[in-house]
Amino acid sequence: MRKVRKGDLVKVIAGRDRGKVGEVLRVFPAEDRIMVKGVHMVKRHQRPTARQREGGIIEQEGKIHLSNVLLICPECDTPTRVGFALSPEGEKLRKCKQCGRTFP
Ligand SMILES: [Zn+2]
Structure with a gap:
């Protein structure tokens, strides 16, 4: 059983987004990392695809380590x-x- 699950609210306690609160979007159990809505945004170069003809730079949540967040108790x-x-x-x-x- 994991300490943090998808849909939980967590508070970031380290790094550039320290103090932010967000919802857990994804959990990567093998790496002890999570993705939190609006936290640790990183720019990614997007290749053009069939659906989206123009590539470009998009901003997306990056993974952060579980040790950098605290769960907000429901x-x-x-x-x-x-x-x-x-x-x-x-x-x-x-x-x-x-x-x-x-x-x-
Ligand atoms: Zn509590």
Whole structure:
């Protein structure tokens, strides 16, 4: 189970976009990296394709390392490190280290 999932809100705590909050667009589990909406924008050269005849430079989210973000707890709305806990039913949950509450 991952600490950060697609659709989570995270706060960036390092790098050029420090302080920004955004939604996780993609997770790259093998690299421990994520893509966050509006964060770490990088310019890419786009080749012309059948759909888009003109190439050019587009700006796109780049990958950032998981260690550079904190999850925003959906329960207490605070940036936090994440732990894990088991529900009474034995289901694995994430746990906020700020408020102690659990969430999927
Ligand atoms: Zn919390």
